[in-house]
Amino acid sequence: MDEQPWNRQRLRSNNEWLLLEHLRNAAPASRAQLARVTGLSKPTVSSALAALEQRGLVREAGTALPERGRTAVLYEPDPTAGYVLGIDIGRARLRAAVADLSGEVLSRIDVPNTGRTAAALADAAARAAGKVMDSADVSADRVVHAAVGTPGVFDPEDGRVRYAVNLPGWGRAGLFDKVREQLGGSALELSVHNDANLAALGEYAFGAGRGSKLFVYVLIGTGLGIGIVSHGELFTGAHGAAGEVGFLPLSLGSPELLRHGPRRGALEEAVSADAVVRTARELGMTGRLTAKRIFDEARAGTPAAVAAVRQESERLALVVAAVSAVLDPDLVVLGGGVGRSTDLLLAPVRAALHQTTPLRPALAPSELGDNAVLLGAIATALRSARPRVFNLPTNQTHAS
Amino acid sequence: MDEQPWNRQRLRSNNEWLLLEHLRNAAPASRAQLARVTGLSKPTVSSALAALEQRGLVREAGTALPERGRTAVLYEPDPTAGYVLGIDIGRARLRAAVADLSGEVLSRIDVPNTGRTAAALADAAARAAGKVMDSADVSADRVVHAAVGTPGVFDPEDGRVRYAVNLPGWGRAGLFDKVREQLGGSALELSVHNDANLAALGEYAFGAGRGSKLFVYVLIGTGLGIGIVSHGELFTGAHGAAGEVGFLPLSLGSPELLRHGPRRGALEEAVSADAVVRTARELGMTGRLTAKRIFDEARAGTPAAVAAVRQESERLALVVAAVSAVLDPDLVVLGGGVGRSTDLLLAPVRAALHQTTPLRPALAPSELGDNAVLLGAIATALRSARPRVFNLPTNQTHAS
């Protein structure tokens, strides 16, 4: 129940929003269908739809012949009513994409992250965004919202990123203001989010997490983080740091870790990609080791690699078990660089989980892979953009 | 934004609800005040208030003289519009209370839990509830909602309680239906909740958790559980088992626990009241040991007791650290039998937390103590009852 007074204008606006949402779920639809399904009367639907069409939020989408009777005029949301921008600032790569309001990606770009300084990185991100907007032929003033994904926790109070240990200088203030200015529109809203959170939302909106009640996405790569989506909403905690499981104080059964006692970021060090490499080296593997190579060798049966992977999966299982005990998710998705090797990880994690706790969420591999963060940024931008476009005073619609 | 059509009746009803909520926060208030603060016009407030008064939801509450001008008639919610029942089925004691819609407890009872069987226990609970209703002079048909707290996880699908390891036979189906029948009203709604969750809500509504954005209540006693309140709403997970941290797979640095590897309920065994007793015994204490006695001896300086308490607090710190890393709460409250000894636990837990993680929630002792679950049940029942009373077709009001 609401905290604002309901006058008639708000009532009208609400019913228009209701119709728009219905159309998003079941487009195209005729006025009569909408009246039946929303419970509104036919005249109300007609006039609301006319208003929506005038504002450029809805458009005709052909006709349909019912079994008997007059042909119906169909309507759908107009995806060109606005556009959104998603930017994924990863430690290794930089990605950006433009999508219309229906969520369709019109253009995307994926370049190596060569930024040596934070300022150069911000600049490169803005340029990449400019490029996708160009190639999608979308001008800056038509972009309603841009969502940026980055490691660490963004504090909207002072505009800084905290806990971004792998990006030097990335904690400086004002970086994102500069990106916004460079993108052009002062009308442009720009929001910054944790990458694991965005990946979770992406996987929830477009991937393996669809329909889950409480969905946990585990991002294992250079770092370790989880994103939590509860009933479709991101769960961020009191300061936006929920899911920073790198700080879990698990002793993890390793005598070496135990000797030093619990300390900061212990788990992150134990589960991230570097940890796999370190373990493999300790077990006797040599040469230029990467997590990817170790997983490949494990598939081929190299004993040291197999052992390293087993240790990794055991530790991962502890993370999943700990998160499950606290949150009780119905689905846990593994993603990120290491998470991609789910063929090797899923079964042992599942087995370990069965030994530890009766709370057994379904385990699944990521469906979106490397695109999770980017698509999550798009999904997040859409969430902000759709109400914003709807509430825009007089949609300065282009001629149609 | 909503999923239902907004006709005029719903608009009216919404504005009435809005006024009622405002009155609950700032009663008593005059019509003019309400108009100013809600943004509704004075005539609307007048007519809505008249309707509310006619339905028995609101009543006059004297008059007030403004600095200048005519005397104002004040209104307040009528607390006698309905009553709620809270029942706390604890492992050791049985508690029940009746409150009016304002949340004021009119009568309460607290008896030892002597039930040998689940059926006898259910019967005793119903009888205790009957007694408080009698002594508060509230008939069963005026009770709108009853909330029951119990260990374990209640599954509303089949009406059973799971994971209630300390109450024999408590997993049987139909137990709560019988309680409801015994209480009388078929109109009576009865809901069943986990005790840690209720304690959390109680502490959030009436105690130390007020105003917290993300609040965690740790219930340490015969068992171990946490309740999570996120932005005023209980966080229950996908199957209602969120916060069952007894299943946390922490190895806890104890070689003994490590030898067996992680297993089910390991943490619960390590942190509950029994664990303190066990540790103290291993450390050489003898005689009839209870957790309470050990804490008392620790205060007196008995070395073995001091050591046992230190170990307990270290383990507890790991739980709090793990929960903090996953959830990022701004406040953690310790409650329950062992949690009551916060003078001994709080400082070491805080110190250990500082070593483990930069995410440092405020730590505080319970304010409600043994009443947390019962008051949480009242708070929960009120949440259900208030909208229900509001939506009751024609409040069959008693003569006033």
Place this chain on the structure above:
DNA sequence: AAAGTAAAGTTAAATTCCTTTACTAATGAC
């Protein structure tokens, strides 16, 4: 081919609830 039927959509009237404006009522200050 004409008549019937059913569905889509429109029109017009009635209804409801809100706001605005203008008013009355009551009280302290002067």
Place this chain on the structure above:
DNA sequence: GTCATTAGTAAAGGAATTTAACTTTACTTT
């Protein structure tokens, strides 16, 4: 007693909804 100020009411007007009747269109039946 008058003025200023605040509380509350009454009447008028307006916005958005619903109901019910109507028109339009296309297929089906005879």
